[in-house]
Amino acid sequence: MAIVTLTTVPRYDSDRISERKGRAVVVGAGMAGLLAARVLADGFEDVTVLDRDSLADEATPRRGVPQGRHPHALLEAGRATLEDLFPGYGEDLVSAGGVVVDFASDVNFYDEGDFLAHGPFRMETYSASRPLFEQIVRQHVAGLDGVRIRPDCQVADYRFDGARRSVDGVAVQENGERTEIPADLVVDATGRTSRTPTWLSDHGYAPPPVDEVHIDLSYSTTYVERPASDRRTYLVPPSSPRTRGGMAAPVEGDRWVVNLQGVHGTDPPTGFEEFTEYAASLPTPTLKRLLDDRPNRSETVEHYPFPSNRRHRYESLDRFPDGLVVVGDAVASFNPVYAQGISVAALEALVLHRTLATGRRGNLALRFFDRAEDVVDVAWMLAVGSDFGFPQTTGPKPRGTDLAARYLSRLTRRAHTDGELADAFVRVLSMERPPTSLFRPGVLWRVFGPPN
Numbered sequence: 105m106a107i108v109t110l111t112t113v114p115r116y117d118s119d120r121i122s123e124r125k126g127r128a129v130v131v132g133a134g135m136a137g138l139l140a141a142r143v144l145a146d147g148f149e150d151v152t153v154l155d156r157d158s159l160a161d162e163a164t165p166r167r168g169v170p171q172g173r174h175p176h177a178l179l180e181a182g183r184a185t186l187e188d189l190f191p192g193y194g195e196d197l198v199s200a201g202g203v204v205v206d207f208a209s210d211v212n213f214y215d216e217g218d219f220l221a222h223g224p225f226r227m228e229t230y231s232a233s234r235p236l237f238e239q240i241v242r243q244h245v246a247g248l249d250g251v252r253i254r255p256d257c258q259v260a261d262y263r264f265d266g267a268r269r270s271v272d273g274v275a276v277q278e279n280g281e282r283t284e285i286p287a288d289l290v291v292d293a294t295g296r297t298s299r300t301p302t303w304l305s306d307h308g309y310a311p312p313p314v315d316e317v318h319i320d321l322s323y324s325t326t327y328v329e330r331p332a333s334d335r336r337t338y339l340v341p342p343s344s345p346r347t348r349g350g351m352a353a354p355v356e357g358d359r360w361v362v363n364l365q366g367v368h369g370t371d372p373p374t375g376f377e378e379f380t381e382y383a384a385s386l387p388t389p390t391l392k393r394l395l396d397d398r399p400n401r402s403e404t405v406e407h408y409p410f411p412s413n414r415r416h417r418y419e420s421l422d423r424f425p426d427g428l429v430v431v432g433d434a435v436a437s438f439n440p441v442y443a444q445g446i447s448v449a450a451l452e453a454l455v456l457h458r459t460l461a462t463g464r465r466g467n468l469a470l471r472f473f474d475r476a477e478d479v480v481d482v483a484w485m486l487a488v489g490s491d492f493g494f495p496q497t498t499g500p501k502p503r504g505t506d507l508a509a510r511y512l513s514r515l516t517r518r519a520h521t522d523g524e525l526a527d528a529f530v531r532v533l534s535m536e537r538p539p540t541s542l543f544r545p546g547v548l549w550r551v552f553g554p555p556n
């Protein structure tokens with residue numbers, strides 16, 4: 105199995121694509137769709153991004169992205185790729201109120217009974233709400249030559265050529281009318297509720313096999329006031345046998361987003377009083393203290409159920425129409441506690457860039473899926489590998505999960521007092537380095553040798 109993370113993916117280089125021709129249509133202006141549009145703009149004369157939502161100018165949650173009301177952490181693989189694809193992204197985000205946090209000093213990560221030691225090296229990322237992350241990407245994409253974003257435009261089906269070998273456009277519902285938009289390439293970035301499997305079946309293709317690992321997760325989220333200079337971040341993910349977890353992170357508007365999590369039938373509450381009581385039941389009092397000490401900045405506690413990690417195995421299909429590619433959550437969505445979705449979408453955009461850079465357009469989808477599989481594999485292994493720590497988790501268990509879990513449990517406990525080990529661990533969780541980096545001799549020595 106090839107492993108693709110930030111350090112192993114070929115990085116973005118616009119000079120690799122010399123010719124722009126044809127039209128690409130991207131369905132979905134979420135993070136995955138916008139990232140795909142960025143790399144397509146190098147190879148297509150016209151890139152049209154369609155979204156069923158109105159896409160307001162402000163960074164506010166919207167209907168088509170209901171998860172946008174909940175915290176979104178940006179891992180290193182996503183941060184570095186966003187900076188490469190959109191020079192000045194971080195500055196723009198910070199100008200709009202986003203916050204720079206350093207994993208080695210601002211982030212307090214509770215796992216295996218204690219907080220991890222702070223690492224010796226700075227590891228900065230951005231902290232903001234999901235709507236703000238997306239709005240700044242959208243501004244950059246809208247400014248690209250040849251790219252148009254069309255809101256209020258719902259895609260209702262794919263259009264096929266006469267022989268049904270290729271998708272050659274989309275059927276859309278816009279201003280109450282059904283019309284068609286022709287395209288040389290259609291990219292499905294419609295998220296977890298993607299209709300591609302159904303539309304493939306409708307047009308005589310087999311839908312992809314699906315892997316599903318059930319965790320029965322729920323999120324409850326609210327916001328409290330934050331002193332502008334306070335960047336403390338707390339991560340207390342559920343960890344067997346504890347089915348409760350939570351987190352707090354600084355976001356724009358001098359707020360902390362405070363989020364509670366429950367898995368396998370444990371449901372975090374939506375009333376303010378119960379929310380604080382639930383926070384008090386976590387193994388560290390920090391979230392409860394934030395809720396007690398800081399004025400509330402939200403009228404509601406938002407709730408979100410997330411039943412399962414889900415992965416569509418497009419790479420295993422023998423027959424797939426030309427002219428169609430699927431990206432982001434439409435391919436795979438992961439337990440959000442591990443914050444991988446944007447980073448996976450970003451690495452997939454780099455894979456799409458590399459696939460286009462070969463100069464060949466034929467069989468693009470299967471060539472893309474083959475490489476994107478290696479990105480999804482890493483995120484999947486880390487997410488479901490951790491989720492199988494709960495005996496209640498059901499679904500196909502990747503080989504080697506239990507052994508890896510035992511090793512990581514020991515590594516994590518050592519990392520309570522060993523900042524270098526904590527650093528190595530976090531760089532894997534953030535999809536910067538491959539998991540194999542945790543089996544290097546220097547790391548093994550820190551895990552099994554005499555304690556520091």
Ligand SMILES: Cc1cc2nc3c(=O)[nH]c(=O)nc-3n(C[C@H](O)[C@H](O)[C@H](O)COP(=O)(O)OP(=O)(O)OC[C@H]3O[C@@H](n4cnc5c(N)ncnc54)[C@H](O)[C@@H]3O)c2cc1C
Binds near residue numbers: 156259296408
């Ligand atoms: C509760 C929760 C918390 C999360 N936290 C994190 C985190 O901390 N860090 C992280 O990296 N990831 C996180 N994720 C995952 C992250 O939200 C996604 O992985 C990431 O944003 C990529 O999503 P996407 O663009 O593929 O799909 P989406 O964000 O779902 O976007 C799909 C878009 O397609 C549009 N659309 C859908 N159907 C149609 C149609 N027929 N026609 C036109 N438009 C259509 C929608 O309006 C929407 O704009 C979280 C997910 C959840 C559920």
